[in-house]
Amino acid sequence: MDGGIRFGDFPFDSHLFPDFIYDAYPIDEGDLEPITRGDRILGCLSCGAYGDAFGYTVEFMSESEIVEEFGEKGLRKPILSDGKMRFSDDTQMTLVAANAIIFRQVRWETKGIAAMPNEIAYRGYRVWAANMFGSADPGSLGTAPLWVLKVPEINANRAPGSTCMSRLLHHPEPGTVDDRANDSKGCGGVMRVAPYGLAYPIEHAVRFAIDDAASTHGHELGWLTAGAFAGIVANIMEGKQLEESIKETVSFMDLLYGGYPHWDELRELLLDTIQAARQSVQEDRFDIGRFGEGWVAEEALSMALYACLCFGSDVHKVLRFSINHGGDSDSVASIAGNICGALFGHEFISWTLDFSDLERYDVIRRISEDLAGSYDKSEGWKSSYIDGELPPGILRHRMANGPKHPPRYFWLLRGLNCKTITFECSLK
Numbered sequence: 236m237d238g239g240i241r242f243g244d245f246p247f248d249s250h251l252f253p254d255f256i257y258d259a260y261p262i263d264e265g266d267l268e269p270i271t272r273g274d275r276i277l278g279c280l281s282c283g284a285y286g287d288a289f290g291y292t293v294e295f296m297s298e299s300e301i302v303e304e305f306g307e308k309g310l311r312k313p314i315l316s317d318g319k320m321r322f323s324d325d326t327q328m329t330l331v332a333a334n335a336i337i338f339r340q341v342r343w344e345t346k347g348i349a350a351m352p353n354e355i356a357y358r359g360y361r362v363w364a365a366n367m368f369g370s371a372d373p374g375s376l377g378t379a380p381l382w383v384l385k386v387p388e389i390n391a392n393r394a395p396g397s398t399c400m401s402r403l404l405h406h407p408e409p410g411t412v413d414d415r416a417n418d419s420k421g422c423g424g425v426m427r428v429a430p431y432g433l434a435y436p437i438e439h440a441v442r443f444a445i446d447d448a449a450s451t452h453g454h455e456l457g458w459l460t461a462g463a464f465a466g467i468v469a470n471i472m473e474g475k476q477l478e479e480s481i482k483e484t485v486s487f488m489d490l491l492y493g494g495y496p497h498w499d500e501l502r503e504l505l506l507d508t509i510q511a512a513r514q515s516v517q518e519d520r521f522d523i524g525r526f527g528e529g530w531v532a533e534e535a536l537s538m539a540l541y542a543c544l545c546f547g548s549d550v551h552k553v554l555r556f557s558i559n560h561g562g563d564s565d566s567v568a569s570i571a572g573n574i575c576g577a578l579f580g581h582e583f584i585s586w587t588l589d590f591s592d593l594e595r596y597d598v599i600r601r602i603s604e605d606l607a608g609s610y611d612k613s614e615g616w617k618s619s620y621i622d623g624e625l626p627p628g629i630l631r632h633r634m635a636n637g638p639k640h641p642p643r644y645f646w647l648l649r650g651l652n653c654k655t656i657t658f659e660c661s662l663k
């Protein structure tokens with residue numbers, strides 16, 4: 236049986252996701268082998284990181300600058316830095332969230348008590364932010380023994396979002412839906428929550444993703460969009476097609492969040508994305524810019540969904556289309572990659588994408604395998620997911636920061652050690 240993490244304190248068996256044949260457009264059902272849950276998880280996290288790294292090169296470039304440097308068709312293949320595809324804060328935070336989910340379950344299994352996964356993730360994000368600038372005050376950070384935070388590349392400065400950094404470095408407690416962190420709806424909340432959809436069924440995935448995003452982004456569209464993204468991924472994990480996954484997520488969230496003022500706006504946008512993709516395929520005319528630039532949550536998700544719906548199983552084309560628009564290219568492509576990976580699985584996508592140059596692919600694979608595996612109470616699991624020690628075979632590699640961007644945006648923050656920090660960041 237294809238195993239998975241068992242969340243014993245919730246009224247469901249999340250490890251019993253069945254395997255389905257996904258009849259994704261434009262592939263006929265008979266053309267695909269059954270996709271295992273583990274293959275979907277690895278596909279989601281690896282393809283998301285690939286899209287992130289692909290788009291990170293042009294994140295701060297306008298569309299005209301992209302055309303000027305790479306030609307009319309834009310960037311067509313990843314740019315390597317020191318021989319590697321360097322991912323950004325999108326993948327860094329996604330892996331912290333995935334590690335938090337596993338840590339939470341192992342702690343529950345061993346000690347019978349654990350915080351919610353989004354609460355553990357917030358502690359991890361705070362350590363991540365502090366590590367990035369050497370400003371950690373261990374006493375003020377709380378406990379977050381997540382082994383991915385010992386990997387240098389996870390703590391590298393990759394132009395993190397200013398909203399995330401200002402919240403994480405200054406506030407020990409997360410923002411909530413009721414006690415809102417700020418009025419930001421930047422995409423920094425949505426781009427990191429795919430792991431909740433991988434690990435939980437929709438009723439829990441949506442809730443945890445919303446709470447995770449609300450910890451740093453207070454605007455309704457910032458966290459409702461995160462819930463929708465995780466819900467879509469959760470539906471995909473049950474073998475549903477993408478269009479069906481979107482519609483069922485909308486119906487589910489209608490029941491729980493229909494009373495929020497901005498839900499109707501997001502609901503309409505998600506359904507409009509389906510119609511726009513249908514029309515674009517019929518007319519063979521594609522305009523991802525119709526949904527914005529992707530710097531805010533609802534735009535980033537709708538742009539990613541539009542690319543996935545338009546180009547289906549042509550994953551490389553999905554990602555190329557997701558980055559060449561002059562907006563938040565890495566976040567849109569990261570979300571699109573998460574969706575494609577969950578839809579088609581790693582085995583299928585690896586025929587199209589070469590992951591051999593992807594930075595810290597060993598970490599991505601290990602987290603994916605553990606997220607898909609059943610906790611067996613061995614010392615290895617306890618060492619990695621209770622004590623936070625690096626798993627066997629995962630080494631601390633020397634690393635370099637990613638591609639250099641023009642210093643467009645800077646943010647002054649007073650760090651946890653009361654030192655003023657200046658760093659390049661995005662507007663997420």
